[in-house]
Amino acid sequence: MPDSTAIDLECINISKTFGDVLAVDNVSFDIPSGSFFSILGPSGCGKTTLIRMIAGFEQPDSGEIRIKGASVLNTAPNKRNVKMVFQHLALFPMMNVYENIAYGLRCRGVAKQEIDERVNNVLDRIALPDVGEREIHQLSGGQKQRIAVARCMVLDPDVLLLDEPLGALDLKLREAMKIELKLLQHQFDTTFIYITHDQSEALVMSDQVAIMNQGRFEQVGTPQELYHNPQSAFVAGFVGDSNRWSGTTVESAGEALKVKTDDGLELLAMPSDSGSTDRSQKVSIFIRPEFIQVERTRDESEHTQPGQNRLTGVVDSLLFNGANSRALVRSPTDQLIEADIVLTGGFEDLKPGEDVQLIWSCEQTMCFSV
Amino acid sequence: MQKDIKRLSLILLFAPFALWITLLILLPHIGMVVLSLREKVAPRVYEYGFANYIEFFNEPIYWNTLIRTGSMSLLVTVLALIIGFPIAYYIAKIAGPRLRGALFLLCLIPLWVSDLIRAFGWILLLRETGVISSFLQWLGILSGPIEMLYNDVAVIIGLVYTVILFMIVPLASTLDGMDNSMIEAGYNLGGRGITVLRRIIIPYAMPGIASGCIIVFMLTAGSYLTPILLGGKNSSWFTEQIYDQFITRYNWESGAAFGMLLLAFTSIVVWLGLKLTGQTLANTVTKT
CATH class of the missing domain: 3.40.50.300 (P-loop containing nucleotide triphosphate hydrolases)
Structure with missing residues (x-):
């Protein structure tokens, strides 16, 4: 500079x-x-x-x-x-x-x-x-x-x-x-x-x-x-890749907002512009694939920590691209969610059809009023 | 089997072209060459020699006419280029796509009418009792009728009008292939309008200019109707001499020699032109 x-x-x-x-x-x-x-x-x-x-x-x-x-x-x-x-x-x-x-x-x-x-x-x-x-x-x-x-x-x-x-x-x-x-x-x-x-x-x-x-x-x-x-x-949508939902704000939860998406998911998101803090406001929310953590479902009793979003899904397919590999995970509401994963080619790699949990923090979930 | 079919289709495709070249171009010219080398020594007695050609050079009126035809054709070519270039540039670079089609059509319309009718059109305009003369008298600019036919200017106007389309079409198609950003780059890097024209547009259009000039020059030097009708007896066009030899004087041998000389002369001029502008014939054909 x-x-x-x-x-x-x-x-x-x-x-x-x-x-x-x-x-x-x-x-x-x-x-x-x-x-x-x-x-x-x-x-x-x-x-x-x-x-x-x-x-x-x-x-x-x-x-x-x-x-x-x-x-x-x-x-x-x-x-x-x-x-x-x-x-x-x-x-x-x-x-x-x-x-x-x-x-x-x-x-x-x-x-x-x-x-x-x-x-x-x-x-x-x-x-x-x-x-x-x-x-x-x-x-x-x-x-x-x-x-x-x-x-x-x-x-x-x-x-x-x-x-x-x-x-x-x-x-x-x-x-x-x-x-x-x-x-x-x-x-x-x-x-x-x-x-x-x-x-x-x-x-x-x-x-x-x-x-x-x-x-x-x-x-x-x-x-x-x-x-x-x-x-x-x-x-948010044009720069970089992101998963996108549209929804309506339900209530504020501390600094975050609780948003009900149009397909019925409840997600926590951070308001990124002033307009989106109101109630019952139409919003778009974005989450980048690299902030989503993919874990195999082991224990049904795992608890969502405060400020975290957690979804269950099934691996639909794997998009191998070296260091930028992705998993396409089908959510319960039948939406495909992209998440970055590491594919080493070893025994531990995810396979299509496996049940997984998607976890991401609400701080990385961007929310804009429409 | 496959190979035979391929060969057969090649022969079939090639045959009309070969026939056309041999029957209509090669054979007549060989005949002309042979004819031009014969000289009449007595009734129905011929010898082979260069007498017809020597005759041409010994008689100043013949080679003067050829040189006059050549230089006037060059003038027509230059005028057609100067008038045609801005028109071609407008069609290719400034007019929108719909206007472009309409303008091309306008250029083509005169070709729907025969040469003869177009020449008579000019006669109607230029003759003593013609449109322009009467109009000027009516305005009071002229006191009496004026004859504008039967001089070199009339011949040149008529020829430029007849051939300009053949200049515009190759020019417009070359200019059309030129990326507009090339012209903008010329300005962007600091060139003035004249610099951009001289260093970028004209060099780029050179193949089109060369092919347009070749076509126009060949057509003009070989034209017969327009110079005769608009120039009258004073036109002294070389094709008229050839016609005279063949038809009026029934001297086919010398007519054939004149024909060959005209061909040789125009070929040399074209070759010189290509040499001077640094173009090759192949280049001018492929780039337009």
Whole structure:
């Protein structure tokens, strides 16, 4: 995290409509210098429109965009010091790698010798020193990605926008590029704004993540905050996996709430927003699979400890995925509940059909008014 | 058995194409070459030699006409490119999908009418008693009727009009394949409009430009009706010379030689054009 308080990009009350559709609805945020900021949202939530307004390809209907303190609303896209890595990278196929990177410098009228220096310098920094003479189609997917970043970074932008650039890559490469992008951001020490619909990309790379839904920011925070303290049901459901029930509050039990779910379970949950503390309030409750403990049923007389939820169920199936293995447990009300388990391949592993108890604490059960 | 069926189907599929190439293209041209190399030494006595070709170079009116035809065709090609490029760009990049179809159709409509009728359309507009002349007189700009036919400008206007579609279609299809973000990237990295056009859009559209130019140049240099009707006797188009040799003077040998010379000349121009722009014929065919 940057320690300076300098703000690279400020957006104040930005709105944009396309016909009847409100694409971006009164969004405000600011991004400190040198941070990695992600905008995470489902497709069609307006994140691309937002980033295109920052780049200058769309004009906001109202609001203000400031880069390094100065308004850019009346600045043409080619005059803004905001560079963009496009979804399909948009490298120029008729130029070789060197010319692709030199393009921006030539547009600025930089002297030939300096262009040479800066292009070679940036190629060194992305660890591809000898590809200058190659054609674009001779590069691998990961190399293209790095060239696209280098083509922008050679111009020393105030802000680099990245529009889902990993979307076209296969899974393995995408995982590698996530780490690489983060390292590149550290190396160049520039503000990155990254938009994506893939939560793992946003959580892994970002200092700050904004969750966007239907044109508005639901919540802005560090990845940990978003994961552990979501402020709305949308964020709780969108970030990370969770089991979800809808129900009605019955009574408060200390700090917790007793909730009767629509399918008849009684669960204890922690109110996560102010509205959900009232009685007879419609609520959604979420519990993440990793907080559910799965135990074989041994003794019927086991007692529920205060502040714990306990359900009995039958293992329906096991989803083996190495360290992230899950059990799907069928509850008495015929709902499938996901819970993280450890599958070692040994004798002790759970098997489908076994009776189990699901135990979790009410503190990890999030509850939002609907 | 399987192999025989495969071979048979290949032969069947290939046969019409082979027939077309051999009967309609290869054979006539071989015939032309043979014909052009014959010279008449006495009635019904022929010898083989280059006399027909030498005759062409000895008579300035012949090769002047060829050069004139070539340079005017080049001018038509350039004009068609300059006018056609913005139209193709609009169709491919700016118009919405529904408007795009309508615009393509509008471009195609003139092709439903025969060459001859279209040329007469121009005659109706441009002649002394035609629409434009009468209109200008009615406005009081002109005091008397004016003849706008039978000059080079009329020929060029008519030719550009006839061939521009063949420029727009390959251009629009190449530009259509260009990702819009490529243009946006050009601006984003600091390029001005003219820089983006020169360094990104035109280089990207180069295969389309080359193929459009080849088609338009070949069509123009080989066209007959439009130059004759709009240019009258002054048009001095090379195809007219060929027609004269074959029909008026009944000198098939020299007509065949002129035909071969026209083919050689246009091929050389196209080859030079491809060399200068760094394109290959295969590239222009596959990319559009």
